[in-house]
Amino acid sequence: MDIVEKTDDQGNTIIFKRCMGRTFDRDTRGNVKDQLDKIASFQTRPDDVLLCTFPRSGTHWVFNMARMIQTGTLQYSGTPEMMEYQDISIIDRMGSPRMFHTHLSYPFIPKAAMEGQLSIIYVLRNPKDAACSYFTFLSKVENTCYRGNMEGYLNAFLSEEFIGSGGSWFTHTNEWNTAISKNPHLKILCLRFEDLKKDLYQNILRIASFLEVDHGEEFLKKVKTIASFDNLKKEHATRLGESELWKHLGDNGRMPIYKKGIVGEWKNMLTVAQNEKFDRVYKEKMKDLACPIDLDFE
Template sequence: MEDTGKFLFTFKGYNFTYSGIDVDFLENLDDFEIRDDDVFIVTYPKSGTIWGQQLLCLMYFEEHRKRLANVETIDQVPFLEYNVTGRHFDTRPSPRLFCSHIPYYLAPRGLKNRKAKIIYVYRNPKDVMCSFFHFSNMMRILKPSTNMEEFMELFLEGKVYGSLWFDHIRGWYEHKSHFNIQFIMYEDMIKDLRSSILKVCKFLGKELNKEDMDAVVSQAMFENMKSDPRANYESVLNRQPEIRRTDGHFLRKGTIGDWKNHMTVAQNERFDKIFQREMKDLPLKFIWDINEE
């Protein structure tokens, strides 16, 4: 384990925050017992984690879908590596639902038997970076940046929570044959949420009737999710006010192309060159603008 300052520490080449991390748990993560019907949402930070948590809650829990229970998504779909709500994984009924930011090489060995399912949600990295910039300035557990230029340097060097975006997505994609994994694009969820949900349902083997599907789609719409206290992490901020540096929301805009409001022409050109170099062999589709097909 390498200490990288008061905000981050590096474990096996990957940057974690100090908040909520149990080093002993990380050191034994490879042996974490996976059940065949476990479901994981895996993301790089600021790429749709909460959205994925909300989708799984709506699909799997009728009481969540029908608003019969006031249980938060982070309790229903807890982080694997961050002990935010208390770890009782062994006693959770199946199917267990998890979310995680871990890179492919830290995944528990049992995930590689290709039975448990992983949904990897990815987002165009310019919008990830801009969302991350605001988030880092909002949260005391992360290093703030004075401006986008300063944060962009950290982001492109992987000196942020979650390490290098390019490594994270390439690692999971290039090793996808080792896992039972489905890639979902954040921008597709914005442009056609119902089709994205149908794709996830098919992968998970979940059949929802029309009424339930309509309820899932409606409640999973970004603006509805942002106003749902079960899903928007406001309770986490209220329970732990010391982690908030400034006022703000975990869920900010949920749009496509906000990077245009933050990046200069020179920054964008530099980013494009690096993106082309790092991603030229990866056949994943990316959408950079709300009007793009």
């Protein structure tokens, strides 16, 4: 494992860990390989739920609404336990039913999940909004993995030399897409950030059906209200949003998770030239998808 620090000719600097030829967030635990081995062999339970997302794709939003549905409560659950960053023994000791999270690309999730032994909720967001949201996030935290302007950041995002969880957004999405297409035994629910924004309640119904929980319409409509993006943003601003694990990023570990939560924010952040470059890279890197995906960019 190597810690890589790259600075371009404009002074933009990015830091990440490299392991087995892949890039990982600097905060990935230890030498990465040992943590990945622990994740691969993690002992799951039949009622476990693994939430899988690329960063800035609605992780905390979906986690809290799904957790309410899973447990039958309306409490804010804060930040999920994240497999690549957390001591695995902490997740192992969690009471059932458990829900935990990873940003990891498909090859690095628990083997039990690959074998269909637990439920997976996978959330996809259009990469332009994910990229811009991530840039804003990194600009707000202390000890950031990226320092610089949007141009340098975008060059890194569009490459494989990015702060990944096993790869860039393109690698992450391609590998999950292939896995979903070729492994019909996976117990997986695929959600799109943009669909959640269009019709939150219908997606709450999908989550409830997938988790096979019997909640009435009145409860699920309360979930819709309490788990609205704006309401969770307010909850996150309280002490419930603090996390010991992320104290080194500032604000007592309360990460700047909830930005605007809108579709199409990239139009306010990318120049015409940057957007055209993004489109060229997207077309090239996503041309061999196992199953075509239809993304909403506005």
